[in-house]
Amino acid sequence: MFGINPKTSRQKIADELKEFHPSSVVLIKLGTTTNEQIAEVEFDNLENAQDADKEMNLKEIDGSVIHAFVDRNILEYQRQAPQIIHSHSSSPSLGQQLSLVIMNLSNNTQEQNIRDLLGRIQASSISILQDKNSFEGLRMAIVEFDNPESALQALKLIDKSFMRGNILHAELFQADTEIEKYNQDQSDNIRPNIHETNKLRISNLPQNITSEQLKNVFKEFGEVECDVVQDKRARTGPNIGFATFTTPTQAAKARNALNGRNIFGEDREMRIFFARTQEDENAKLHISQLPPNITPQKLRQLFEKYGVKDIQIPNQRNINRPGQQYPTFQQGQFAFIVLKDEKEIENAIREMNNMNLEGWRINVEKQMSQEEIVLKREQNGQQQENINQIDNLQNKYNKARQKADYKRQQANQQRQYIQTKGVDVQIYEAGKNACEVFAAGFPTTQTDASLLQMFSSFGAVKASMAKDKITQRTKEFGFVTFLRQDQAINAVNSLNGSMNSGKKMKVTLSRDNKIQDKLQYIGKLLNEERQKIAEAERAEAEATSAEKELKDARLKIGVQGPSID
Structure with missing residues (x-):
């Protein structure tokens, strides 16, 4: 996540993400030229990461709009090379490819x-892939x-x-033909209170799969009812399905046989x-900020009086990333506890929340059900x-109002300018009725x-x-x-032949009466005024x-x- 306000604390980011159960939250300041922060958040499965991405992207925290995205490399690896996972060891064994x-x-x-x-270093295969998340059209290679x-x-x-103007980044990954099964097992291990039930949840199904098609695949393991629904959390459009068997044993057989297989095409392995169960969902606690060395036994002792049915403490994940030297922080652990009686939930929260445990002030709250999480999202x-x-x-309104005000101002300015040409406007509007008189016999001081x-009296x-x-001196006419x-x-x-200052005046109608030609600019000004008034009226209507x-x-x-009145 980037664009984080410099005043935002790591704890606040962790609190915002707690419903998605992050395994690690690291807050990093971006050097000396900016006070902005970024956060690198790790999750135990991709589904939680995608849910958190959808929730946090464009969310406002402490007055700053956060931009969030799932690491594009991880998404690309999973889509184009499902048998590749991140190495969990910085020193791989000789038997690993x-x-x-x-x-x-x-x-x-x-x-x-x-x-x-690579030079003398021999590679068995090289695949060049388009990095679809790169705005610059960059590529990536798997060697x-x-x-x-x-x-x-x-x-x-x-x-x-450095190659072709770009600084390259490389990471090691471990290939394993059993990765899909490994990933599935890891996902199940971190899901709190997952017991073998008669109902299975199937994700990553193609969009066009129907309930009947799903049933045809699962019915060989026993009597089953299947439903397919749209997974609203997924951005790429896969569906999810549910298969309900008569017994948990039938469901387990189906899961063992079909998990990770690509049955319906589109390179989608079913998960x-x-x-x-709904009963467990309603009686579940989420405890965060536990000491990193907390054990299930210790946690059970703390909550034993409330009737503990099940405890799950997800394993924290440590990933070594070559070339990255981020500051490390000791992360608090989190856990899920399912109580035997839903009525004890409030008692546990009231008595245990904010309890100081080995220097860690734990946070205890009711875990939202999947339906509540979806509804909130x-x-x-x-x-x-x-x-x-x-x-x-x-x-849209601000722009329309600004445009209308500007157009009205233009029309007013045009009208005010025309008003300074008042006499010429009167003469222009008189048209052919306007007439000009030639008068001569005046002193140069006239x-x-x-x-x-x-x-004027006429x-x-x-x-x-x-x-x-040339001289701008007044002539006698x-x-x-x-x-x-x-x-x-x-x-x-009345005035032709009359005397003026000792001179006889000559007053006649002008032989070249081209008054309107001289005032064509008035016509242009009036046309411009009408156009600007019309534009102002249209802009006002739009506003x-x-x-x-x-x-x-x-x-x-x-x-x-x-x-806005």
Whole structure:
């Protein structure tokens, strides 16, 4: 898990994961450039690891969103090479056949590249696989050797070596034809209170398997009823099945004969367990933070007065990983206790929880049933889906509101700019009715304002004296604009030939009346304004729709949020 808040403690991570029974939790700080932490969590079986991954990924702890994933190498090994397991010994015996897994290979790596890297070290076989969990399209290789000495030499040579721009990582694995059976036995050993019952749980079934097909396989061992259901916890879509026999002996024979076999294809080996009884599920305790050296005998003595029916202490797993030098911590042990009477559960929790045992403050709680775990997981999943839905709708509304405000601001700015062109807008909107008058016989001191004032009584709205383009000095003539032709004609008839400052004025209708041509830019401004107003109205409608969608979702889900009114 990565993205962990620097304030989050190892104990808090362990508490968050306790329902999945981790065998080891190690918290690691990421150097000096960041305060972020990562956690490496180990489980006794892949099923618990996948369940924990689904529960913890994107979960918020201490204000930080956690990203979790199952070690992609472990998943790849199990899918593509089921007969390979992690070596439990750093010094393998001479009788063991070892494989070397090389990771972080470039996507164009070939078998010959690996042989060149090995040099004189002989490999019996090399398989190049696509690392499907790599975003960069990297590859991985599984290299098998005829003797352990060659494998160890190859490990020392390749691990942390450099090839084609990548730093390689290598790990030793032990090959064994009985691995599937070994893994199954180990899984059964760590499952608390697994007795031989008449009911079997079958996992890793293909999606298309029916109850009738499953029954055809198991019926040779006795009278049996079978059911197949979708395993909601599995991301790759396998189903799980249940086979109920008349006697535990029939179930045991079926399990011994079929466990680990690929009956239905798709390279899926059936994994068969004895199903737990409901009575034991209801009377089960989970005890964590026990001393590492705790024994079943000692634990039975502590809880004997509550009526102990069964005790299971899973074996802690120690895996040596070449090249990794993580700090080690002494881990507390955990155990399961099944009581004879469910009524004693509360008494045991009340009296034993937080008890100091050899310096370890133990935690005692009722173990949730599988149904309770599934229900909690589904509730958490639905809650996360609801939160994601609200977040998405909130982001959608925020963007829509921001866009609407921006478009409205653009429209307002365009309107304000056009308002500064007020007279030109009036003339443009007057169209062909607008008329221009040529007036001459003025002193060079005549201004635009005084010219407009002279003609304003006739309805003039705009006046301008002509200026020399080079010197910008005022000439002796100018132009006056009216919104109606009759106003212009009336001005001509009244002022033409009149005296102004000792000069006779000449006032006539302009022969080149191209007022509208001069004001085409006004038309463009008005068109832009209409477009921006329309865009603002559409954006506002989208924001209103997004707001309603968000409010309806909050009301339906029952999630409170900040006011959006």
